[in-house]
Amino acid sequence: MGTQENEQTGGTGRRALLGAAVLGAGGAVLGLSGTARAAGADHTHGGLKSLPKPTIIGHRGASGYRPEHTFGSYNLALDLGADIVEAGDLVPTKDGHLVCRHEPEIGGTTDVADHPEFADRKTTKVLDGVSTTGWFTEDFTLAELKTLRAIERIPANRPHNTLYNGRWEIPTFEDVLKWQDEQTRKRGKQVWIYPETKHPTYFRKLGLGLEERVAKLLHKYGKDRRNSPVILQSFEPSSIQRLNKLVDNPLVVLLSTANSRPWDFVEAGDPRTVADLITPKGLREIAGYAQGLGPTLDLIITKKADGSLDKPTTLVSDAHKVGLILHPYTMRNENPFLPAEYRKGTAADAYGDPFGAFKTYFATGIDGVFTDNADTGVLAREDFVNG
DSSP states (O other): OOSHHHHHHTTHHHHHTTTSOOSOTTOOOTTOTTSSOOOOSOTTGGGGGGSOSSEEEETTTTTTTSOSSSHHHHHHHHHTTOSEEOOOEEEEOTTSOEEEOSSSBOTTTBSGGGOGGGGGGOEEEEETTEEEEEOBGGGSOHHHHTTOOBOOSOTTTOGGGGGGTTSOOOOBHHHHHHHHHHHHHHHTSOOEEOOEEOSHHHHHHTTOOHHHHHHHHHHHTTOOSTTSSBOEEESOHHHHHHHHTTOOSOEEEEEOOTTOOOHHHHHHTOOOOHHHHTSHHHHHHHHTTOSEEEEBGGGTEEEOTTSOEEEEOSHHHHHHHTTOEEOOBOBOSBGGGSOGGGOOSSOTTSBOOHHHHHHHHHTTTOSEEEESOHHHHHHHHHHHHTO
């Protein structure tokens, strides 16, 4: 693992499958843990060992300061010291291109509502069981989406970000892969990215499977290997299992609240919840096809009824025992997103004490963290490492 021989031969069989119909449109792969390759307990997959610890991951770029999933946000995250940039949340267009948006519904992240030519595209769909009204990427061609511009998603918390509304277009995943190479050359340091497959079951039912498209682009740019600086993530374990059959990149299973169920589990009739996945048995299964977990921070330290932190769980130690790294989400500077004891005042757009919160979470032994404010994370890591 990590040797030149493994890097050259480890993914040959999976890459050969890219042109074949490997998995049926509705086929569940929840029971295929470990069939493609065993994850093992080594943290060196994809060169992960080379990253600073705790790793600072720019959540959708530097979304605390710029509209998320734009090159303005991505570039600033690197400028502020992020070790990895989450570029991006991948959703497809009508003509099969992958673009970077928080969700397929783009009414809240673009100026599409200001385009009268697209007024008739507004519709209501059921997205993972939730009735959602707006404009959806799968109803637009890439050329049409490129006429839109990004806007701030949560202006009540980040009114200063609205200054940049309309400045940047929607990037494609291929744009991001080219940008990654350009920034690596420009900065003289390897740039890492952390894409996510969004609502993969939903899109597969529409005939717009994400994983094969992701794998095809990674293969095109030579970034589908164990040492490639691209970590792939998803809230649906079956998407990670599918990717595990197609590429050799490090893979991370995202986890929501303990009582929630991954949507692919719902579709497949699997009764397990996230609480079941973070038991020793569940973690061993995940370690058969993934290298890490991306849990919500509440799975690392639970909260009391008043929103303050309670006690750390055993998730960090349990995951480490089976060789899984942990990159929880999401640290933000603004009051509403911080544990109650780290808030200062009640203003929705005011900063609390994120440094105190970072220190508490770092002390649990997590391997890294997603943050909207990479500069805060970098300084907090310096404080933590230097004691």
